[in-house]
Each structure stands twice: as structure tokens, then as C-alpha cells.
Amino acid sequence: MLMTIRFQNGDRVDAVLLAASRERMRVAIDSQRDTIELHKVDASWYTEEGTAIEIEALIPISGADVSQFCAGVYPRTSAAGSSFMLV
Secondary structure, three states, rough: OEEEEEEEEEEEEEEEEEEEOOOOOEEEEEEOOEEEEEEEEOOOEOOOOOOOEEEEEEOOOOOOOOHHHHHHHHOOOOOOOOOOEOO
16 A cells, blocks of 8 residues: 655655554655654554654555455444443
8 A cells, every 4th residue: 555654844755555553554665775663652653763744645556455454454433422432
């Protein structure tokens, strides 16, 4: 999956998502020699150095089956009231 990452200083980079779970992502960025790991704290994503980033776009690569990707990384939840939640 292709993705666009925006850093706090406004820089944007294109990356390829190699692996992901609910809390971590491994991505390859063309301008960097090694892959980087992104991790999630609360609702925000951070680099290995602790820099907050924003994931601006996730774009499927042609021919790749991503039908279950978002469900695995961001499961749907519905809330009714403040203490009732369905998963």
C-alpha cells in the first residue's frame, strides 16, 4: 500500500507500507536507506525518534488485496451513550 506522510514541519513524503498492526507500521521511504517504524500512542502516530506525523493518504497498490487491511488496523466501533460500546 502506498501512503503519504506529513511531518510537523509540513514536509510530505511518499512511502510504501510494508507491514501494519493496530499499534505499529513498518514503512519504506525512497529517500531513506532503511525502513522506519511508526508507532501509535493514543490517537497519534510517531516516528522512532518520537516525532508526531500525520498519515495523509493510504492508496492500494494495483493487484494487492487490501479488503481486510483497515478492519485489522482500525476496527469499527459504535457508541451509544457514554458507557455503552459495541465492537
